[in-house]
């Protein structure tokens with residue numbers, strides 16, 4: 366039986382070579398004769414796994430000593446709270462709204478201080494990102510927050526983030542390490558691993574060492590970034606298994622030639638899929654061209670009564686999870702790093718065939 370192609374937005378497809386390594390090495394982590402999950406996190410093998418994974422991530426991100434990488438539980442969703450818990454302290458923060466994840470982040474931040482929405486693309490149903498000139502940040506804001514790839518709507522920020530005059534915080538959950546990005550322009554970024562980089566259970570937080578934290582006294586110790594930095598993400602028992610899977614994904618990325626090589630593949634995958642959509646008369650992508658996500662490609666059918674048929678036929682053809690998010694409907698293909706050009710070509714071929722058959 367051939368393996369289905371999983372276009373899920375997350376938890377998402379893992380690279381086959383990574384799954385092979387997990388199954389080959391599960392019983393014996395690095396010659397220790399026990400699995401990674403059974404090791405104490407005080408064990409040198411695990412301490413080294415965390416150090417190595419941090420070093421690999423920093424190298425792939427192109428950041429040096431100025432940054433630390435944390436491996437935290439709670440998903441990107443907990444970062445919606447942890448960021449203001451550590452940076453807001455009753456003050457003002459500037460939030461850009463580019464979609465549903467931005468809105469959730471604002472809702473949580475508002476519990477810790479005053480949130481100013483600097484601009485929103487809600488009126489367009491999040492099919493674009495507000496132009497940089499329209500962002501109106503209050504001068505006294507402690508930080509600026511944005512989601513650089515809105516997974517549900519398929520909009521991605523490709524511009525610069527310099528010159529905002531305050532620390533920049535970014536939710537990069539669904540496109541971190543999909544292409545080279547100016548991480549040096551940002552002070553804190555976060556991403557749940559289960560979209561592009563591994564399995565649920567660990568959230569990557571990359572934080573600039575000179576970022577100034579201010580947290581309220583009632584902030585739980587575990588939620589204080591300073592404590593996690595000082596304890597190398599091991600304030601309590603850390604999610605060792607997802608960190609190991611992350612390390613295997615990073616090694617696989619290195620074997621492909623790193624971020625530049627992966628970016629080339631990703632750009633080609635996205636271009637071919639958007640082109641197939643744009644040149645068909647059945648499918649349509651509503652997003653402004655210069656904001657189209659390379660990772661999440663939503664599309665609607667000109668005849669929406671065909672949607673359930675499309676889903677059923679695609680599932681039967683071994684193309685999984687093409688249904689769009691329940692809040693927006695339509696279809697969505699998530700084509701993260703683990704999805705190959707050949708798999709995207711298979712999807713395009715299926716879409717063409719479906720269009721011919723339903724004409």
Ligand SMILES: *Cc1c(COP(=O)(O)O)cnc(C)c1O
Nearest residue numbers: 440441442466516536538539557
């Ligand atoms: C999936 C996602 C989240 C939520 O991630 P969890 O790990 O489920 O908390 C937040 N932001 C973005 C952009 C996402 O794609």
